[in-house]
Amino acid sequence: MMDRRLLLSSLSAAVLAGCGFAPRREPELHFRSLGLQGFRPGSPLAVELKRQLGRTPVQLVEDFNKAEVVLEAKRDERDKTVVVSTSAGQVREWELRLRVDYLLRTAAGEILLPLTELRLTREMNYTESDALAKEQEEAQLFRAMQSDAVAQIMRRLAAVKLPS
Numbered sequence: 001m002m003d004r005r006l007l008l009s010s011l012s013a014a015v016l017a018g019c020g021f022a023p024r025r026e027p028e029l030h031f032r033s034l035g036l037q038g039f040r041p042g043s044p045l046a047v048e049l050k051r052q053l054g055r056t057p058v059q060l061v062e063d064f065n066k067a068e069v070v071l072e073a074k075r076d077e078r079d080k081t082v083v084v085s086t087s088a089g090q091v092r093e094w095e096l097r098l099r100v101d102y103l104l105r106t107a108a109g110e111i112l113l114p115l116t117e118l119r120l121t122r123e124m125n126y127t128e129s130d131a132l133a134k135e136q137e138e139a140q141l142f143r144a145m146q147s148d149a150v151a152q153i154m155r156r157l158a159a160v161k162l163p164s
Contacts, residue, residue, distance in 0.1 A: 027158030028158055029056055029157055029160075030158075030161055031068045031069050032057075032059060032068055033059045033060075033067045033069070034053065034058050034060060034067055034070070034071060034157075035061045035066075035071070035107075037071070037072045038073035038076075038102075039073045040076050040077075043073075043076050044142075044143075045076055045098075045100060045149060049153065049154075052150055053154075065107050067107050068106070068162070069105065069107075069112060069160070069162070070106070070107060071103075071153075071157070072102060072103050072104070072105060073100065073102045074101040074102060075100060075101035076099075076100055077099050078096070078097065078098050079097050079099075080095060080096045081095050081097070082094060082095075083095045092125060092126060093126060094123070095122075095123050096121065096122045096124060096138060096141050096145070097121050098118075098119075098120040098142065098145040100153075101115060101117050102118075112162070116156065118152060120145040120148055122141045124137060
């Protein structure tokens with residue numbers, strides 16, 4: 001019985017390896033140090049970005065002049081607007097938005113990645129009777145958008161090659 005399980009698990013692993021399946025890895029970055037600039041104080045996006053960068057060999061540097069590259073945030077904001085409301089003015093649907101504009105440059109000011117605009121939106125239905133649950137749903141949707149934005153930024157950082 002035990003040999004059969006071992007055989008099945010080995011066979012499953014071989015099939016997955018043969019189809020090209022591989023666990024997702026952190027993107028490989030082609031620079032040694034990075035400075036973050038322009039993010040608003042306490043930005044959840046900056047916190048998540050630092051966490052993701054901590055999984056790579058890249059060193060986060062506080063002094064931008066000593067960083068090999070600088071990720072400069074021009075905009076880092078979240079907001080929500082009413083999409084649908086009743087004739088009585090009760091909100092029925094919100095649109096949640098995350099906006100991030102950034103560029104990547106060297107410490108000397110040479111642009112490596114021009115101004116890039118990330119716009120993520122999610123719609124969320126709403127009822128006053130479920131206000132607490134909807135508040136938690138909103139926070140969860142913002143976290144998901146933030147994770148998507150960080151993943152996109154990390155992929156773009158991985159594509160950057162420093163000039164020789």
